[in-house]
Amino acid sequence: MSVTAEGVFGRAQADKEAWLLPELTGLIEHHRAHCPPYARILDAIGHRPGTPYAAVADLPWLPVRLFKTHELKSIGDGEVVKTLSSSGTTGAGVSRVFLDRAAATAQTRALSRTMRAVLGPARLPMMIVDSRSIITDRTAYSARGAGVLGMATLGRDHVWVLDERGEPDLPAIRDFLARHGQAPFLIFGFTFLVWRFLYEPAAAAGFDLSHGVLVHSGGWKRLAAAAVDGVEFRRRFADGTGLRRIHNFYGMVEQIGTIFLEGPEGGSLYCPDFADVVIRDPATWREAPAGTPGLIEVVSTLPTSHPGHVLLTEDLGVVHGVDDGDWPGKRFSVLGRLPRAEARGCSDTIGRGGAA
Amino acid sequence: MSLAARFPATGPTGIDALLAELAAVPAGGPLTVGDERVIDFLSGVSKRLLDPAVTRRHPELGPLGFFLRRAELLRALPAPADGRRQPRGLIFHVPPANVDTIFAYSWALAALTGNHNVVRLSARAAGAAEAVLAALNEALAGAHPAIGQTQRIVTYGHDAEVTERLSAACDLRVIWGGDRAVNDVRRHPIRPLARDLTFPDRASFAAVSVPGWAAADHDARRAAAAAFAADAYWFDQAACASPRAVYWIGPDLAAARARAEFDALLAAAVRDRGWAIEPAMAVQNRVGAYGAAADGTATAIGFVSDMVTTLDLAVPAAYPRARLGTGVFAHATLARLTDLAGVVDRRDQTLTYFGFSAEELRDLATALAGRGIDRIVPFGAALSFSPVWDGYDLPREFTKIMTIR
Numbered sequence: 001m002s003v004t005a006e007g008v009f010g011r012a013q014a015d016k017e018a019w020l021l022p023e024l025t026g027l028i029e030h031h032r033a034h035c036p037p038y039a040r041i042l043d044a045i046g047h048r049p050g051t052p053y054a055a056v057a058d059l060p061w062l063p064v065r066l067f068k069t070h071e072l073k074s075i076g077d078g079e080v081v082k083t084l085s086s087s088g089t090t091g092a093g094v095s096r097v098f099l100d101r102a103a104a105t106a107q108t109r110a111l112s113r114t115m116r117a118v119l120g121p122a123r124l125p126m127m128i129v130d131s132r133s134i135i136t137d138r139t140a141y142s143a144r145g146a147g148v149l150g151m152a153t154l155g156r157d158h159v160w161v162l163d164e165r166g167e168p169d170l171p172a173i174r175d176f177l178a179r180h181g182q183a184p185f186l187i188f189g190f191t192f193l194v195w196r197f198l199y200e201p202a203a204a205a206g207f208d209l210s211h212g213v214l215v216h217s218g219g220w221k222r223l224a225a226a227a228v229d230g231v232e233f234r235r236r237f238a239d240g241t242g243l244r245r246i247h248n249f250y251g252m253v254e255q256i257g258t259i260f261l262e263g264p265e266g267g268s269l270y271c272p273d274f275a276d277v278v279i280r281d282p283a284t285w286r287e288a289p290a291g292t293p294g295l296i297e298v299v300s301t302l303p304t305s306h307p308g309h310v311l312l313t314e315d316l317g318v319v320h321g322v323d324d325g326d327w328p329g330k331r332f333s334v335l336g337r338l339p340r341a342e343a344r345g346c347s348d349t350i351g352r353g354g355a356a
Numbered sequence: 357m358s359l360a361a362r363f364p365a366t367g368p369t370g371i372d373a374l375l376a377e378l379a380a381v382p383a384g385g386p387l388t389v390g391d392e393r394v395i396d397f398l399s400g401v402s403k404r405l406l407d408p409a410v411t412r413r414h415p416e417l418g419p420l421g422f423f424l425r426r427a428e429l430l431r432a433l434p435a436p437a438d439g440r441r442q443p444r445g446l447i448f449h450v451p452p453a454n455v456d457t458i459f460a461y462s463w464a465l466a467a468l469t470g471n472h473n474v475v476r477l478s479a480r481a482a483g484a485a486e487a488v489l490a491a492l493n494e495a496l497a498g499a500h501p502a503i504g505q506t507q508r509i510v511t512y513g514h515d516a517e518v519t520e521r522l523s524a525a526c527d528l529r530v531i532w533g534g535d536r537a538v539n540d541v542r543r544h545p546i547r548p549l550a551r552d553l554t555f556p557d558r559a560s561f562a563a564v565s566v567p568g569w570a571a572a573d574h575d576a577r578r579a580a581a582a583a584f585a586a587d588a589y590w591f592d593q594a595a596c597a598s599p600r601a602v603y604w605i606g607p608d609l610a611a612a613r614a615r616a617e618f619d620a621l622l623a624a625a626v627r628d629r630g631w632a633i634e635p636a637m638a639v640q641n642r643v644g645a646y647g648a649a650a651d652g653t654a655t656a657i658g659f660v661s662d663m664v665t666t667l668d669l670a671v672p673a674a675y676p677r678a679r680l681g682t683g684v685f686a687h688a689t690l691a692r693l694t695d696l697a698g699v700v701d702r703r704d705q706t707l708t709y710f711g712f713s714a715e716e717l718r719d720l721a722t723a724l725a726g727r728g729i730d731r732i733v734p735f736g737a738a739l740s741f742s743p744v745w746d747g748y749d750l751p752r753e754f755t756k757i758m759t760i761r
Binding site: 037038040041043044045046062063065066069070072282283284295312314338339340 | 633634635636638639642643645646647649650651652654655656657662667
């Protein structure tokens with residue numbers, strides 16, 4: 001399974017599906033053969049071995065939360081070289097994703113190929129909008145730390161925007177810009193941190209970020225109070241710091257290495273050639289037409305060591321169009337998390353959890 | 357420490373004041389079992405709850421309003437009624453946050469039996485619970501002052517000290533809300549003479565007689581499915597008494613036919629009620645059902661409708677006791693009703709049934725020999741409150757008997 005040499009945003013939707021369908025069908029059989037719990041699920045929902053599928057949207061999906069409740073892997077215990085975990089925002093447990101050497105290598109390569117679409121072939125100086133402790137403090141090791149680590153390998157001469165106390169380290173930023181600010185450099189961070197700890201101090205201090213390429217992820221919920229959405233985020237960065245090359249992305253640990261990346265013009269996320277999204281109506285589970293919001297299903301050919309190739313997320317999204325944007329394929333937006341269902345029943349008393 | 361008095365609705369208060377007031381002898385003398393002052397007040401609450409304007413908005417308050425009528429209260433009073441039966445004293449109630457009305461039943465029976473009560477109501481309690489509070493506070497206006505002095509409903513946050521003080525002061529502590537809540541509250545000691553009455557996690561299932569189903573006409577089958585729907589969906593299949601599995605008792609082939617018809621009738625009944633499923637719950641149903649398949653608990657998953665998901669159990673005795681979702685039902689077939697003895701364990705609470713004779717049910721009770729199941733009730737009655745709950749006769753638990761010779 002190879003991705004196109006020059007880039008991963010090359011296939012028109014029909015070509016992509018024609019390539020994805022046999023790849024993903026093959027992965028279904030692969031995981032059926034190597035992950036007994038997955039095989040039992042397929043059996044129980046009537047997907048027998050050799051079931052033919054006419055479209056990507058017909059493939060059986062797993063709810064992504066199943067990786068929190070069950071250990072699902074298609075490799076032996078001895079082959080696990082990396083165990084990734086992420087706690088969701090709900091605190092309802094931790095996903096565990098098991099990678100063997102091949103899967104770990106494939107995800108790293110896929111990520112760097114995807115990023116090459118916006119960074120070019122060279123490794124750029126990199127500004128990380130986080131503090132070093134996010135990766136050095138083992139006790140606080142988190143999905144955020146894993147995300148930073150995964151991206152950090154794509155850059156060089158890293159500078160950490162936050163000091164050990166979590167405050168913007170202005171001298172360090174100034175020094176980085178003096179050395180690297182006149183040629184393309186990479187900025188990475190989580191959306192809220194980027195806004196709070198890079199945009200605000202940079203705009204105030206009059207830093208010139210016009211040669212930067214910002215890659216960020218994490219959702220807009222915490223920025224809603226400041227009335228900042230994707231459009232406003234881009235506008236204010238351009239006006240305040242000169243930064244115009246901004247790419248939001250969407251991805252999850254259960255499909256590590258697969259990221260859906262915002263195109264140059266902004267406003268839409270695009271699927272790399274080895275991945276796709278299907279928006280589903282949660283009442284019927286059928287594919288929703290473009291323009292109609294629903295639950296986001298993500299598919300990717302990367303997961304070979306765990307059955308994460310077709311996953312129903314708990315995020316809401318909408319497809320805006322197909323083969324009509326910056327890059328070919330579907331373009332879509334993430335609209336936010338599905339609101340949680342109200343817990344009811346005898347086993348729910350005050351004193352429990354306390355999140356509400 | 358923020359403690360808010362919700363009934364009487366006097367607002368912020370302190371634990372010292374609350375405990376001192378509850379310890380005082382009320383106006384008009386100590387409360388007695390079946391005290392007229394309490395019965396008057398509760399029947400005033402009943403009238404307000406049965407107001408059509410209230411029951412239209414909160415249909416679940418109809419049964420509570422009915423339960424609080426004078427005639428029903430007198431029926432619930434335990435014998436002997438000659439003064440030898442005495443209140444326990446101060447009862448501390450910790451009800452579940454989201455079964456909106458259970459606190460009212462538990463508290464009303466404790467008040468009826470002459471106890472001083474303090475109920476910890478969740479700050480999250482809303483909807484029906486708010487309506488109950490409003491009715492209580494309205495009825496207080498015309499009530500004897502002893503009511504406001506002895507009966508308190510309070511809300512407080514995650515404040516261990518309040519729980520500690522209330523626990524140390526009470527004569528009986530009533531803890532609803534599952535294993536974790538019981539263990540949490542039990543960390544706070546009660547006095548040596550005090551007792552706990554606990555309602556931990558329970559699970560419930562249904563049984564259908566295949567010959568009984570065959571003998572029923574179409575209307576009776578449809579009514580059975582509608583009654584089952586009420587049992588299962590009223591609290592989103594999350595109440596302890598909500599059925600999570602259905603056992604078909606009879607020959608395999610006939611059972612499969614009956615089950616297929618039942619599934620379709622159930623889907624229709626749920627649709628007719630206009631109940632809909634939230635997307636998050638639809639996802640949860642898949643997580644629960646797929647998880648059961650991954651575990652090997654279920655061999656087949658059926659999607660009867662968006663509201664009805666079925667599981668075929670690999671081993672009939674191993675039904676999933678944890679809640680899988682809303683409208684996820686495990687099915688299995690057994691030859692005889694008494695085979696359920698191999699299914700049941702201590703956690704099982706309610707068996708809802710259709711189509712069995714009283715004799716068959718008694719044979720089952722004998723076969724169970726106390727190893728589980730506290731209630732055997734027909735379809736439609738899973739959630740009806742009874743003064744006997746989880747095997748406890750509450751009016752008796754809330755009182756003690758004095759020996760006079």
